Amino acid sequence: MRNAIEDVLWAAENPPRIPKRARRDIARALDIADLVRDGNQFLRLLERFWLLNESPAGWSLDPASFIFGSTRRTRIVQHVIRNLGDWSAEDLFQDLGAFDSPDMRFARFIEGLTSADVVLEELAQQRIVDAVNPHLRAVGFELRETSIEEGYAVFAIVSTRSQKDRRPKNVIFASKVKPDIRIRDSVDNDIEIVNQSDDVLIHDRPIGADGIRWRDLQGWWKESHNLHSDDEAKSDLYRRLRRILPERSDQQRHLFDLYHEIFSSSIPDLPALLPEVWLHWDHQTVRQRGAEALLRFRMDFLLLLPGGHRIVLEVDGRRHYATKSRVDPKEYFADPKIYAANMHADRDLKLSGYEVFRFGAAELENKEHARELLREFFVNLFDLYNVPISVSR
Numbered sequence: 001m002r003n004a005i006e007d008v009l010w011a012a013e014n015p016p017r018i019p020k021r022a023r024r025d026i027a028r029a030l031d032i033a034d035l036v037r038d039g040n041q042f043l044r045l046l047e048r049f050w051l052l053n054e055s056p057a058g059w060s061l062d063p064a065s066f067i068f069g070s071t072r073r074t075r076i077v078q079h080v081i082r083n084l085g086d087w088s089a090e091d092l093f094q095d096l097g098a099f100d101s102p103d104m105r106f107a108r109f110i111e112g113l114t115s116a117d118v119v120l121e122e123l124a125q126q127r128i129v130d131a132v133n134p135h136l137r138a139v140g141f142e143l144r145e146t147s148i149e150e151g152y153a154v155f156a157i158v159s160t161r162s163q164k165d166r167r168p169k170n171v172i173f174a175s176k177v178k179p180d181i182r183i184r185d186s187v188d189n190d191i192e193i194v195n196q197s198d199d200v201l202i203h204d205r206p207i208g209a210d211g212i213r214w215r216d217l218q219g220w221w222k223e224s225h226n227l228h229s230d231d232e233a234k235s236d237l238y239r240r241l242r243r244i245l246p247e248r249s250d251q252q253r254h255l256f257d258l259y260h261e262i263f264s265s266s267i268p269d270l271p272a273l274l275p276e277v278w279l280h281w282d283h284q285t286v287r288q289r290g291a292e293a294l295l296r297f298r299m300d301f302l303l304l305l306p307g308g309h310r311i312v313l314e315v316d317g318r319r320h321y322a323t324k325s326r327v328d329p330k331e332y333f334a335d336p337k338i339y340a341a342n343m344h345a346d347r348d349l350k351l352s353g354y355e356v357f358r359f360g361a362a363e364l365e366n367k368e369h370a371r372e373l374l375r376e377f378f379v380n381l382f383d384l385y386n387v388p389i390s391v392s393r
Helices: 002-011 020-029 039-049 072-082 089-096 103-113 122-137 214-224 230-243 250-269 291-295 336-351 367-384
Strands: 141-149 152-159 171-173 180-185 190-195 201-203 274-278 298-304 310-316 322-324 332-334 354-360
Touching: 002 103, 020 089, 020 122, 039 072, 039 103, 072 089, 103 152, 122 141, 122 152, 171 298, 214 230, 214 250, 230 250, 250 298, 250 310, 250 367, 336 354
Parallel strands: 310 354
Antiparallel strands: 141 152, 171 201, 171 274, 180 190, 274 298, 298 310, 322 332
């Protein structure tokens, strides 16, 4: 019953389509000795995905190895754990029913085979990844390192056909000023802020499959600032992020405040709303590029969602579609060139794997009206991307 429920739920998560031929090629490429480093841990992994206490229908391995009344567990213990080499990985996959299992079950099983809980040696872990990836890439996927846990790499199957699956390395945010960046190590892509470091934040921790949740950001803030409690880190981080919002934009402040008010106690498990995020960096100065050019290098807000989805939120005031009158600076007139430049920037973002959602500043001027608008927007957004939420009323 557990497996049946899981298969129904996982089917809604857009599972990677891994055809039977690719599965068999993967099994043939694996060295079963790399998989069974610890028999007990290996059995626990198998129990997570397969029924071990029954004999599968259509069992067709060598009849000479068949024991009447045997279960998968007794056969695996006999031919994989006690007598390593009796079976190949292909034999094991066949007995488990892995070749005919639903896509997500097979994918999570493969990810589990690379887990440090199962494979106790980093070199063996990498050999498994290297054996599997040529066959996954042939069908548009690969095992990719997505995070680090207890010093070990964590691998997940991701698409190779979409740029949104790239793993972020650094997030530069919460800055009104153009950062002065130096590449400290070009091989590892390590960067540092040369000056104004107090006015620029760099999140440089590994970002896993869950994106950046508030609890992740808060944990990073607590550790990097040597704070003593979660409550202290929460309030200090919130004040720091809110302080950086443009003073002239009540609308951006409303969006930031209402996001946290609407979802309230659910915020720790939701994507962190990162303000003033620098997407591009240019060594040229404002004078060389022009002040308006540099504005398009910075996003109002960024959400890094589970599954590698990157959501950009922009609040468009008059500067996004109009220019000041030379006669009366208080007056603005529509400027097709400014509008075209913003549409160009949107296209570039989307082609780079970002989804862009724009709000007109007038929509967010009235905070109570904005509350209902944003409640509906975020509920629909998180529903679209399968992010579980609980909304405060």
